[in-house]
Amino acid sequence: MVKRSAASALSGTSAGKTLRNIVKGPIVGLLAIILFFAAVTPGFFSFGNFINIFNQIAIWGVLALGMTFVISTGGVDLSVGCVLGLASMVMGYAAEYLGLPFPLAMLLGTLVGPVAGLINGLLVSKVKLPPFIATLSMFYVARGLANIITDGDQILNYPAWFIGLNYTRYLGFITVSGIVFLLLVGSSQFFLTKTGAGRNLLAVGGSEEVARLSGINVDRHLILAYVISGTFAAIAGIMIASRVNASEPAQGTTYELYAIAIAVIGGTSLSGGEGSIIGTLIGAFIIGILNNGLNLNGISPFIQTILVGVIIVFAVGLDMFSRTRGGSRPQHAA
Amino acid sequence: MKKRIQTFLMKYSSSGKGSLYALILMVVFLIATTPSFVSMNNFLNIIDQITINGIMAIGVTLVIITGGIDLSVGSVLAFSMMTFGVLTKDASLPYVLSITIGILAGTACGLVNGLLVTKAKIPPFIATLSMLSIARGLANIVSGNTQRYDFAFWFSDLSGKRYFNLFSITTTLLLVLTILFALYMKYREGGKRIYAIGFNPEVARLAGVKVERVTTMVYVISGTLAGLAGIVLNSQLSSSQPYAAVGYELNVIAAVVIGGASLSGGIGTIGGTFIGALIIGVLRNGLNLNGVNVFMQQVLIGVVIAITVGIDMLRSRK
Numbered sequence: 001m002v003k004r005s006a007a008s009a010l011s012g013t014s015a016g017k018t019l020r021n022i023v024k025g026p027i028v029g030l031l032a033i034i035l036f037f038a039a040v041t042p043g044f045f046s047f048g049n050f051i052n053i054f055n056q057i058a059i060w061g062v063l064a065l066g067m068t069f070v071i072s073t074g075g076v077d078l079s080v081g082c083v084l085g086l087a088s089m090v091m092g093y094a095a096e097y098l099g100l101p102f103p104l105a106m107l108l109g110t111l112v113g114p115v116a117g118l119i120n121g122l123l124v125s126k127v128k129l130p131p132f133i134a135t136l137s138m139f140y141v142a143r144g145l146a147n148i149i150t151d152g153d154q155i156l157n158y159p160a161w162f163i164g165l166n167y168t169r170y171l172g173f174i175t176v177s178g179i180v181f182l183l184l185v186g187s188s189q190f191f192l193t194k195t196g197a198g199r200n201l202l203a204v205g206g207s208e209e210v211a212r213l214s215g216i217n218v219d220r221h222l223i224l225a226y227v228i229s230g231t232f233a234a235i236a237g238i239m240i241a242s243r244v245n246a247s248e249p250a251q252g253t254t255y256e257l258y259a260i261a262i263a264v265i266g267g268t269s270l271s272g273g274e275g276s277i278i279g280t281l282i283g284a285f286i287i288g289i290l291n292n293g294l295n296l297n298g299i300s301p302f303i304q305t306i307l308v309g310v311i312i313v314f315a316v317g318l319d320m321f322s323r324t325r326g327g328s329r330p331q332h333a334a
Numbered sequence: 335m336k337k338r339i340q341t342f343l344m345k346y347s348s349s350g351k352g353s354l355y356a357l358i359l360m361v362v363f364l365i366a367t368t369p370s371f372v373s374m375n376n377f378l379n380i381i382d383q384i385t386i387n388g389i390m391a392i393g394v395t396l397v398i399i400t401g402g403i404d405l406s407v408g409s410v411l412a413f414s415m416m417t418f419g420v421l422t423k424d425a426s427l428p429y430v431l432s433i434t435i436g437i438l439a440g441t442a443c444g445l446v447n448g449l450l451v452t453k454a455k456i457p458p459f460i461a462t463l464s465m466l467s468i469a470r471g472l473a474n475i476v477s478g479n480t481q482r483y484d485f486a487f488w489f490s491d492l493s494g495k496r497y498f499n500l501f502s503i504t505t506t507l508l509l510v511l512t513i514l515f516a517l518y519m520k521y522r523e524g525g526k527r528i529y530a531i532g533f534n535p536e537v538a539r540l541a542g543v544k545v546e547r548v549t550t551m552v553y554v555i556s557g558t559l560a561g562l563a564g565i566v567l568n569s570q571l572s573s574s575q576p577y578a579a580v581g582y583e584l585n586v587i588a589a590v591v592i593g594g595a596s597l598s599g600g601i602g603t604i605g606g607t608f609i610g611a612l613i614i615g616v617l618r619n620g621l622n623l624n625g626v627n628v629f630m631q632q633v634l635i636g637v638v639i640a641i642t643v644g645i646d647m648l649r650s651r652k
Binding site for chain 1: 405450454455456457459460461463464465466467468470471472474475479580581584587588591597598627629630631632633634635636637639640643644647648
């Protein structure tokens with residue numbers, strides 16, 4: 001993948017300037033899809049329905065947030081689905097087999113994330129493995145470990161209050177899951193756009209050499225991106241255990257692809273250097289609304305699968321089209 | 335210390351041979367420790383088991399050499415498989431016709447991938463990620479999300495019956511395709527063009543290579559081979575399954591990178607990929623024979639990927 005020019009990578013306003021450009025396309029897409037479904041589907045345009053959508057996209061959304069950081073550095077994290085499953089299983093094992101107090105079990109499950117992320121980050125920065133390969137390895141290792149914990153068995157029967165985290169609505173609409181998602185969105189947005197470390201991540205994605213030459217500790221920032229992604233994946237693992245009242249080794253299968261798709265639909269570029277949390281949020285809504293709208297219209301889930309694929313192509317195609325027309329450097333097709 | 339490891343590795347492995355040494359090491363180790371490994375039947379079993387992966391990996395190797403990637407092969411396999419199954423069982427078409435159309439379904443998917451990459455300029459990761467969704471959805475729709483079974487005996491024999499106590503038809507197919515494509519890539523102009531695109535598309539274009547056409551062609555090949563693999567899997571399972579091959583694309587890519595191909599393009603060989611597929615197959619086989627938990631096998635495959643590619647990385651660093 002072609003790296004952007006040195007000048008643009010270093011330009012301090014590159015993150016801010018391109019935010020508006022990044023988000024324009026996805027916003028238009030989001031509005032279009034909302035209008036479409038509002039027109040053809042009774043019951044779509046209601047507060048209750050939007051709340052449903054928001055709660056439903058929380059898990060994929062959290063994964064996509066973490067993925068945004070990694071893709072911004074020019075990498076990809078294929079392991080998030082499997083880390084999600086591993087975290088869920090570790091939490092379950094700690095609670096039901098080791099008999100630990102549940103909050104401690106949740107903490108242990110969450111810790112799986114940064115550990116996996118640290119390994120990914122070290123493989124990418126020190127061993128110089130391509131991110132695809134490094135996280136592909138972690139994919140197999142995490143999935144294997146998740147299965148080994150209980151030899152493939154589910155873990156069931158979580159405390160009622162734990163399940164309530166996903167279902168109990170406060171103030172009539174927001175669940176704890178939803179609040180967690182919002183907090184992560186807010187802190188991610190702040191981190192990526194307002195802190196030096198966040199901007200450095202984007203600089204690393206723009207051009208590693210230039211970032212290194214301008215004094216940024218590239219290795220440390222790469223590791224940071226993967227640690228964030230892993231941590232978010234683990235949090236999503238806890239969330240899913242709460243949603244389905246079970247931990248299962250196969251949880252999270254194929255989720256990494258949706259996380260990548262959401263980030264890319266939201267405008268984050270696979271070449272690195274450009275990333276938007278708001279864009280990712282919009283991407284999550286687009287997918288969520290698509291699923292919701294199609295469900296309400298009784299469309300077969302398989303047609304939905306096809307449509308998601310088509311939307312991804314359109315969204316990225318439009319994005320590439322508008323970039324080259326807008327005069328910014330054309331993206332290499334590889 | 336790192337420098338010494340690097341020079342050691344460079345002395346004992348030229349590019350592409352690293353995986354061969356790894357395979358030899360593994361085989362020698364298993365011969366020494368696992369008596370049940372050393373049997374003709376076991377070796378033949380291994381080759382049988384890597385047939386599906388091996389066929390798909392040929393096409394994906396070509397795509398990766400051009401600097402692209404194909405994430406859709408698992409779904410395309412399923413789509414071809416279901417198309418074949420539905421045409422054979424529901425429409426009662428003669429096998430020859432339904433096999434052809436089934437494979438063509440894969441070709442069509444590959445063509446779409448190729449056009450998305452060359453004409454719409456969609457990054458291969460995204461284009462084939464979309465196709466992964468689309469083909470899976472089509473596999474479900476075409477079949478009403480149900481299996482098809484009860485295929486002719488001769489059809490299952492394609493993969494089940496060994497001739498001269500050696501290879502089945504489908505395994506022979508794998509070996510023939512591997513040899514043909516390996517020769518093509520090494521000796522024919524077409525092969526050199528594919529490498530040229532991987533090294534630098536712009537330079538290739540200036541040198542007269544029809545970059546768009548060749549690039550589209552490798553995706554078409556990948557889709558076609560995935561379609562073929564779908565027919566083979568159908569023969570092995572004696573049934574068509576809409577959820578077949580979920581996640582296979584990563585196994586395929588694993589074989590290709592273990593075999594020495596570079597995801598940035600320009601580097602990789604069909605022979606290397608075949609060795610990569612063998613390494614995974616031998617690893618699984620050896621671990622099975624030693625009673626290692628099948629889940630631990632998954633963990634070990636992940637570790638092997640990291641190690642083999644890691645060694646390549648250490649080796650190539652100046």
